[in-house]
Amino acid sequence: MSTPDSTTTVIGTLPLKREARCPFDPPPAGLNAQQEHALARVELWDGSTPWLVTRYAEQRTLLSDPRISSDIRNPGYPSPAPRGEGGRSPLSFILMDDPEHARLRRMVTAPFMIKRIEAMRPGVQKIVDDMLDEMLAGPKPVDLVEAFALPVPSLVICELLGVPYSDHDFFQANSKIFVKRGVSAEDRGAAMGALMGYLHGLLTLKLEQPGEDVFTDLARRVDAGDLTADDAAQMGVLLLIAGHETTANMIALGTLALLEHPEQLAHLRDSGDPAFVSSAVEELLRYLTITHDGRKRVATEDIEIAGETIKAGDGVIIATDLGNRDPLAFPEPASLDLERDARHHVAFGFGVHQCLGQPLARMELQVAYSTLFRRVPTLALATTIDQVPFKHDGAVYGVYELPVTW
């Protein structure tokens, strides 16, 4: 790894700290570095100093560059935490490069096609309405995370994948461990073991009792010899975790952001226009960028960019939360503006690893926000924003709880 020079100062240790009074904004140190240059350096827990890519254009360029690897086994990969024992990473193809990445990913892309996701919309609408019926019939104030934000995506992903909802508590408990920082390698390993064991069992079950779901499809591929049972179980873990926590955090944090911007909330609530709802969701994705820990990569060859040389073996962290606040790509980036065209944001990443579940996430968010504010027009925070517990320690940003009333 090369030594930092004068133009690439180490700006701090990851995770950089957000300003307490600005819980929706990226850390000030990152924003300051972005003003200075497209590239900076950050320090990791192990003392290494990978590049931090701060600007939108350079982020897209690097994320679509085949000389940038996602393979965690490559020397120099910027590991966010000490790694446990064992060879292959549990998170399947997101930590691999092509062609193996593409081979595995293409096995699970069909269920996320736009037309198949659109076909799920009425079912998601029903889940959202049912959860709100239950919430409105119960006591208030209520924690919106527990009552709405978490159960909606859990129900949806379990249905898509073919996981019985009765096993949902088990998944939630185990999947939370993977998205939290500061969890020991032992606890991580134990949770992964429990999930893998369950999924191996489920794959066997799906061969005997097939359904119209992703796990039935994976089970058939294992049976046909296209995929090992371990690879299938790992893909299952990846899809479950990705489907559970990200959308849940986005629903709760987006609701809070809108409650803090009442005029924009009113516009969204009163608009019956699906195109406006869709564009509002894109802006919330941009503004909040809940995957705030950066996309981690390592260079496999020297790369010249923004007047610097990223050397082969250098770790690279692509701070998409900063890219989505880059004034060169989004005028007045610190303003939440549901009217803007934010469709080119990088909240789902960019390049071959861009989020597989994005069509599902978008549809769920469109249904969740528009239905929540239409059915609960007087929704209000039941505490003050400084009392809301934010997930500063999470790999995915959000709130641990959100007390609301109406």
Add this chain to the structure above:
Amino acid sequence: MKITLDQDKCVASGQCVTAADSVFDQRDEDGIAVLLDAEPSPEREAEVRQAAAVCPVLAIRIQS
């Protein structure tokens, strides 16, 4: 306006379909994009450019 689509690059994000559904579709087996209309009419230009801009792997090329 002439469009080319590189299906080997495509990662099935479906964003081209969201941007321009009269020009792009996805094949049923794996969601990889297919070109419905390689020479769309000029009034489609804005949405086709949007599709090319949001494609995460830059698989869509436009020759005007």
